[in-house]
Amino acid sequence: MDYLIHIAIICCIFSIFAQSFNFAFGLGRLFNLAHVSTYAIGAYTAALFPNFLSYQLGITLGFSSTLLSCALVAALCAAPLAAIATRLSGDYFAIGTLALTYLVANTLTNWRSLTNGVLGIAGIPRPGFFGFDTNENINFLYVSLLFAAALNVGFYLLTKGRVGRRLRATGEFPQGAAALGISPSNTQGLAFLVGAMASGIAGGLFALYISFIDPSSFGLDEMVSILTVVVLGGPGSVIGCIAAAIGITGLGEAMRFIPFSPSVLGPARQIVFAIILFAVLYKKRDTLFPAQRAV
Amino acid sequence: MSTIVCSNISVSINDRTIVHDVTFEIGSGECVGLIGPNGSGKTTLFNALGGFLPNVRGEVLLGDAKLSDLPAFARAQAGLGRVFQSSGIFRDMTVWENLEIAKENSSRAKSNEEIEALLAEVGLESRRDEKAGSLSGGQLRLLEIVRCMAAGSKAILLDEPTAGVSPKMRGELQAIIRRVLASGVTLFIIEHDMNFIFELCSRVMVMHEGRLILQGTPQEVRANPQLAEIYFGK
Numbered sequence: 001m002d003y004l005i006h007i008a009i010i011c012c013i014f015s016i017f018a019q020s021f022n023f024a025f026g027l028g029r030l031f032n033l034a035h036v037s038t039y040a041i042g043a044y045t046a047a048l049f050p051n052f053l054s055y056q057l058g059i060t061l062g063f064s065s066t067l068l069s070c071a072l073v074a075a076l077c078a079a080p081l082a083a084i085a086t087r088l089s090g091d092y093f094a095i096g097t098l099a100l101t102y103l104v105a106n107t108l109t110n111w112r113s114l115t116n117g118v119l120g121i122a123g124i125p126r127p128g129f130f131g132f133d134t135n136e137n138i139n140f141l142y143v144s145l146l147f148a149a150a151l152n153v154g155f156y157l158l159t160k161g162r163v164g165r166r167l168r169a170t171g172e173f174p175q176g177a178a179a180l181g182i183s184p185s186n187t188q189g190l191a192f193l194v195g196a197m198a199s200g201i202a203g204g205l206f207a208l209y210i211s212f213i214d215p216s217s218f219g220l221d222e223m224v225s226i227l228t229v230v231v232l233g234g235p236g237s238v239i240g241c242i243a244a245a246i247g248i249t250g251l252g253e254a255m256r257f258i259p260f261s262p263s264v265l266g267p268a269r270q271i272v273f274a275i276i277l278f279a280v281l282y283k284k285r286d287t288l289f290p291a292q293r294a295v
Numbered sequence: 296m297s298t299i300v301c302s303n304i305s306v307s308i309n310d311r312t313i314v315h316d317v318t319f320e321i322g323s324g325e326c327v328g329l330i331g332p333n334g335s336g337k338t339t340l341f342n343a344l345g346g347f348l349p350n351v352r353g354e355v356l357l358g359d360a361k362l363s364d365l366p367a368f369a370r371a372q373a374g375l376g377r378v379f380q381s382s383g384i385f386r387d388m389t390v391w392e393n394l395e396i397a398k399e400n401s402s403r404a405k406s407n408e409e410i411e412a413l414l415a416e417v418g419l420e421s422r423r424d425e426k427a428g429s430l431s432g433g434q435l436r437l438l439e440i441v442r443c444m445a446a447g448s449k450a451i452l453l454d455e456p457t458a459g460v461s462p463k464m465r466g467e468l469q470a471i472i473r474r475v476l477a478s479g480v481t482l483f484i485i486e487h488d489m490n491f492i493f494e495l496c497s498r499v500m501v502m503h504e505g506r507l508i509l510q511g512t513p514q515e516v517r518a519n520p521q522l523a524e525i526y527f528g529k
Binding site for chain 2: 162165166168169172173175176177178179180181182183184293294295
């Protein structure tokens with residue numbers, strides 16, 4: 001039972017993380033390789049910020065306010081990145097955000113006085129949620145479900161509404177969107193920030209649940225996983241993304257039962273995800289994204 | 296009163312000047328055609344007017360509003376519409392979503408009833424919930440013109456509206472363009488189909504090698520021997 005609860009919690013966290021990437025990438029074609037960085041910033045905020053407030057100011061943060069601080073810090077760090085990155089387009093944007101990923105990863109590894117470097121941060125406490133003891137995994141699952149549901153519904157409403165339409169238009173034909181009075185850079189910047197906030201929350205939930213984080217948890221492997229989820233679920237599809245997040249998490253967990261040694265299993269899982277990603281991309285190569293147009 | 300005033304527009308791309316010092320005015324509600332051989336700079340001029348190019352010199356006015364310093368989206372908000380050569384319709388959205396997005400981003404947008412009436416006029420009311428990507432080339436053109444009207448554009452830059460459109464559909468296209476003109480919107484049209492443009496426009500400009508070299512009524516331009524020289528050589 002504990003194992004099933006664990007899988008369900010991971011599904012919740014993974015669905016938020018993948019959905020936050022799906023919003024900017026699936027709708028707006030923003031191939032933001034720095035997305036894992038805001039996930040990491042959220043996780044480190046959950047590990048460090050409540051302690052800082054508690055020791056320095058005597059303020060205790062609850063579960064929601066911890067996650068809110070994760071979202072805000074992730075957005076704060078993402079804002080200058082968004083301003084720089086949205087001046088780039090297409091391949092240049094992807095390359096620029098890849099550089100930002102390395103910037104954040106190196107900061108996490110080398111700013112030892114803050115992050116404890118490669119040794120990571122252990123014993124991250126779980127705050128209570130309105131009197132609910134989240135140290136019990138079943139309670140943590142209920143809270144995770146609540147956040148996952150709220151954020152996924154939020155993304156669904158954003159996708160179907162005005163913001164989603166603007167983002168889809170900008171993703172399909174930025175000049176065409178501009179010709180209708182839509183600012184492509186403002187729209188993409190907003191998507192970048194919304195995605196950063198949600199991935200910050202996912203990172204915060206991850207840190208509170210696992211209670212240990214180190215820089216190796218936030219590498220490009222995570223990007224491959226969420227890219228697989230988004231492509232498998234159909235870029236821009238909120239429901240597809242949730243289903244694919246559950247499917248990919250389930251597949252990863254099911255592979256644990258294959259009698260391989262752990263040293264083989266980890267890389268094998270990434271290889272399977274990469275093969276799925278390649279196969280789906282190949283099968284949908286003409287229909288996954290509308291063709292780019294020029295003015 | 297002039298709707299579009301362009302003064303000394305020059306465009307350089309990679310140190311090469313594509314449009315040289317182009318100056319013209321288009322009156323309110325006027326329909327002006329722009330013709331010229333391929334590579335003469337017509338679409339580049341449209342892109343410069345729309346704000347889609349860097350390194351543009353000169354001044355562009357739409358009514359009293361100075362557009363030259365504004366980005367493309369702000370020019371659209373000021374009332375400058377655009378129909379793209381390669382179609383600006385979002386194929387992944389439904390027909391109605393394409394109109395809705397135009398409405399949402401304009402302060403001069405038409406009401407839902409008016410937009411539905413326009414959609415019925417071009418025979419697309421039964422397709423409103425279908426993906427726009429399923430429309431034919433001609434229907435995409437009609438929808439794009441209707442979208443500019445839905446947004447309440449004061450002036451529309453139409454880039455080759457008949458490109459890839461069947462002869463039957465050209466009549467419908469001409470009808471909706473006349474409908475746009477009747478509503479008082481100013482039109483500036485690039486077109487290779489001379490008959491189409493000479494029938495529609497009250498004035499025609501001719502571009503060659505990045506310069507405006509001729510302008511006048513369709514009859515004057517057609518009768519000018521320079522026109523044949525540009526297209527067929529001496």
